[in-house]
Amino acid sequence: MGLRGNASRFAYSAIAVLLALLIGAVLIGASGYSVMEAYSNLLMGAFGGVYSLATTVVMSTPLLFTGLAVAFAFQCGLFNVGAEGQLYVGALTSAVIALSFSWLPPTLRVIVALAAGAGAGAALGFVPGYLKAKIGAHEVITTIMLNYVAISLTTFLVKNYFRDPGPVDQTVLLPSGSRLPELVPGTRVSLGVVIGILAVALLDHVMRRSVLGYEIQAVGRNPHAAEYGGVNVRARTVQAMMISGAVAGLAGSVEAMGTLYRFIPYFSPGYGFTGIAVAVIAGQSMWAVIPAAVLFGALQSGGQSMQLFAGIPMELMTMVQGLVILFVAAPTLGSMLLGLRRRLPGKGGGRA
C-alpha cells in the first residue's frame, strides 16, 4: 500500500510540475517571448552536457539540505519557514570557524566547521521550537521574523568583525585546507552533495526506525495521543525544530565551504524558501527529497541559462515554484483532473 501510495504521489507531483510549467509557457508567450526558445534553453541549461549537469547538482545541493530540513519538521507538524535564516547563520559560522581554526589539520578543521554550522542552525531553530512548545507561538511567523533577524545579524557581523579588507562586504577567501574537497575536478560539485545524501539516509532511518522518529511522528499527527502515550511533546517539538535547523544550517555551511569558499551577505537566492517547495513535493518520504531537490535545482540552473541566452527573466522560475507548491498542496486537485479526463468522451470509455 505504501509503495502504491508513493508511486501515485510521485506521478501526481510530476503532473503538478508539468501543469506549472504549462502555465509558465502561457505567461512567456503572453509576454511576447518565444516559448520554444525559453524552454529549450531551460532544458539545455539544466541537463545538456557536463557543465550544465554540474551546475544542476551545485544548485540542487543546498536544496537537498533545506528541503530535508523542512520535510523533517513537517513530520513533527511544524512548518519551518526559517530555513533561510538558519542557512545564513550556518554559513557564517562555518566560514568563520574554517578561517580561524587554521591550526587544526584540514580534515578535522572541515568537520569542526561543518559541525559548528549545524550547531548554529540548530541554535536558531531552538528559538521558534521553544516558543511553540512553551507558549504556542505560531512557528511560521516566528521563523519568518527570525529570517530577517539572521540576515541582518550576519551582515552586521561580517561588516564589523570578519570583513575582507577589499571593497566588498564579505569574508576573506577560505584556504584550500578549509574547503570541502571537489568531487568532480573542474566543476564546483563538492563533497557537499554526498553529505546531503548521507543526511537524507540518516534522517530517513531516524524517522522510520528510531524511537525518536516514532515519537516525532506521533506528535506531528496527534499531539494529544502522543502526550497520553507518555511522549514529552514539548521536548520532541524543540528537538525536531533543532534538527531541522541543523540541517538547514548545513546547507549554508556547504555553500560557504564547497561553493563560494567564503561568506557573502545576501548570497542565497532563497534556498530556504525553495526548500519548502522541495519538501511539499517530497511529502512524507525523506528519500523523495532527493529527486525533488534535483527538480528545483534543474529549474534554477536552467532558469539561469534561459535568462542568459533567451533574455527571459529568471523570476519565472519563482512563479513556477509557487505554482508547484499550490498544486501539490491541493490533494483533491489531482483526483479532479483525473475525474475530468474520465468524463471526457473517447478516453478510457467512461467509468468502470
Next chain:
Amino acid sequence: MYAVRMENITKRFGNVAANDGVHFAALPGEIHGLLGENGAGKSTLMRILFGLYRADSGSIYVNDQPARITGPRDAISLGIGMVHQHFMLAEHLTVAENIVAGCEPRRNGLLDYGRARRQICEVSDRYGLEVDPGARVEEISVGQQQRVEIIKALMRGAQTLILDEPTAVLTPPEVDELFAVMRALREPGTTIVFITHKLKETMEVSDRVTVLRDGKTIGTIDTSDATPDSLVEMMVGRSLPAHDDQRVPPREAVLLELRDVSVAGRKGSRARLDGVSLAVRSGEVLGIAGVDGNGQLELEEVATGLRRPSKGRIVLIGQDVTGFDTGRIREKGVACIPSDRLKRGMVDSLSLARNSVLGVHRSSDFSRRGVLLENALREHAQGIVDKYDVRAESIDQTMGSLSGGNQQKMLVGRELGRPHSVVIAAQPTRGLDVGATHYIREQILASRASGKAVLLISAELDEVLELSDRIAVIYEGRIVDVRPTSSFTERELGLLMTGQRNEV
C-alpha cells in the same frame, strides 16, 4: 395526512447500507419515537430528512407534498428543525447570537440585538424553555444548551422537530423537564420525532413508535399497543448473553487512592475538582456517576497524569505519584482507556502496528538503544488483533480506517494486554454498537476478576450500575456520596447527581 413521510429510503456509506429501503411516517401533532440500537440507521434517516445527507434513492413528502431537500435550508423552509446529539452551538458566541444566526432580525442593515432578545424571550416563555440570551454558550449547562437548540429550531418556524438522543446528556430531573416541554409543543400541533435507544423513555413519552434494525424498518406501532418486551424483540431480534459475572470479594489492598485532590478553575470560577478523596481496592470496580461536565474529565486527567492537581496527592500502590506525567503513571502499571478515543487514544494516520505500542514503545520489549524492534512490535499488534477480535485486514492499515468499535477493541487490547494492576476506564463504550459494548464490558469485568482495581468513569448511568461494586456520585467537582451499588435507588442517584442532596 402525514406531517412527514419517507418512502423506500436507501443510503450507503461505502459498502455499508445505513438505510436500506426504510419507510417512516409521522402524523401531525404526535410524539413519534424512532427506536433502535446504535448503528440501526436512526440518525442517518433523520439527517436525510434534515438535508444533511442526500439519500441514494427514495422519496420524501412533507404534508403529503413531494419535497426536494438538498440541504438544511430546504428543510428549514419546509418547517423541519433538528436538535443534534452533539449540539450545533458555537461556544464562544452568546446564546442570542447562536439562536438568531441565519435568520437575524435587522434594523437599518444592522443586527437588532434588542429585538432578537425579545423574540427569544417570547418563545422561551411560551414553552417554558428558560435561557439567558446574553450568556456565552460555554458558560451554560448542557441542559440549557439543549433548550437553546430547541428555541433555535422553533424560531425558524419548525412544525416538525427532530430530537436526536436528547436524553443522553441529561439527568433524570432534566429528562422530566424535557418531556414536559415536548408535551407542551405537541399541544399546538408540532410533530416531534424522538430518536432514542432507551425503551423506558419511548414508552413514557411517545404516541407511536417506529423501530429500525440494521438499516431496515421493522414496524410502526401505537405505543399503547407496545410492551417493553415486544419492543426489545423488534429492536434486537436476538438476545445477548448475560455477562459472565464472577464477582470476587474485594480485597482490602487499596491500589489507587486520591487524597483531597482539587483542580482550580479559571480565574474567578469555582474549582473543577474540589477535595476529591477516593480509594479503589483490588478486585473492585468503583464507578463514578454524574452528569457530564461535573468534573469527570478533570478526574480522568488528574488520575492519568495529564493534569497536575492544584492540591492533594495521588497514591498508586503505596507510592506517591502526584505530578508524574502519563508516561510514568502508565509505567507504574496503570491501564488507561481515555474518554476521547480519537483525540487521546490513537494516532489515526499511523498503522495498527505503530499504535499497538504507543505508550510502551520505550520498554525493552519494543526498543533497544533508541531503535524500534519492528518484529516484536508487529507480533504484539497481531496478538492484540487475534485475542481481542479486532476486525482488521492487516496490521499495516491505518487506525483511522477501522470502525469505532474495532478501534476501541484495539485500544482496550493495548491497555489491558500489558502488565497492570489498576484500570482507569473513561467512557469505555461511548458510541459503540451493542456487540462491541458487550465485549468491552466483559473485558473490564475480567480485569476485576483477576484482582485489578478499576476506576470507571461513565456518563451512561446504566453502565455504572451494571459494572460497579461501589458508586461515587460526583456533582460540581465534589464527591457527594460513595456507597455500595446495591444501596442506591435510581431516583436517589438522580437527585444526588443534580445536587439535591437534602431530598435524598
Next chain:
Amino acid sequence: MSGFADVVFNVNNLTATIRMATPIALAAMGGAFSERSGVVNIGLEGMMLAGAFCGVLGSHLTGSPWLGVLLAVAGGGLVGAILAVFAIRLKADHVVTGVGINILASGATTWLMQVIWKRKGATDMVAGLGTWSVPGLRDIPVLGTILGVHSPLVYISLILIVLGWVLMFRTPLGLRMRMTGEHPEAADTVGINVHAVQYLCVILSGCLAGLGGAYLSLAQLNWFSKDMSAGRGYMALAACIFGGWNPLGGLGASFLFSFTDAIQMRMQTAQIPLPVEIIQMIPYLLTILILAGAVVRSRPPAALGKHYEAGQVR
C-alpha cells in the same frame, strides 16, 4: 543620552507611526476577516505585494493614482480568490497554500515588472496619491502635527477599519462570518452557506491587503520595487492575532509595531551610534516578543484551519 531621549520622545514619531501603521492595519483587518471565517491567511504578504504592484501598474497605465488604488484592491482580491479556491474548494493545507501564494506573488510581480518596465530592481516613478491636509485638524497644536497632514489613504483606512468592526460585530453578515469560523457545522445547519461566507471573507481580506499594498507603492513611495512588502504581511498577521482577530485590536497592534519602526528609522537618520543592521532587527524581534506574549491570552476561532464539507456533520 539626551540624544536618545530626543529620538524616542518626538512628536514626529507619532506622525510616522500613523503613516507606517496604515498598511499593516489594513492587512491585519483582512487577516481578521479571513481567520474569523476559519481560513488561515499566511498569504497576506503576497496579497499586499500584488496590491503594491497593481497600484503602480494602474497609475502607470491610466495616469490616475486612484484608478491604481482600484486595481490594487482588485489585484489583492484576485490573489485572495486564489487562496480561497485552494484552501476551500481544493482543501489544500491553508498554511502551505499561503506560503505558495507568497512565493508566487513575489515571482509574478518581479516578472511582470521586468516584462513591462524592463527593469530589475524597481519600476519608474508613477503619479502618486499625494497628501491631504485636513483644514481645522491640521491647525490644532500637536494633534495637528500627528493627524493633520497625511495621504488620503490614511483617512480612508481609519474609516474602513471602523466600518470593518461594525460589519464584523454588529451586522447579520458579521455574525454569520464568526459563526462559520467557530462552528461551520452549526452554521450549515441553520442554513448559512459556509463556503460562500468563506470565499467572501478571504477575497475581502485580499482586497484589504491589496489596499495596504497600494499604500506602500502609491502613498509612501511612487514606484514599485522587488519584494517591497518586506514582511509587512506577516507582521499584519501577527498584529491580527495580537489584536484578538478584531479590526480595532489589529489597528492598536499595528500602532505598536509601527512605533518601534518609527523610532528605528529616526535612530538611523539621527546617527545614533548603533549599526543599521542592528536597528533594523528591532521590529522583527519585537514582533516575536509580542507574539510570544499574545498567544497566551488570545483565542483563535475554534474551527480555524479546518476544512468543511456539507454532510460531514457527526
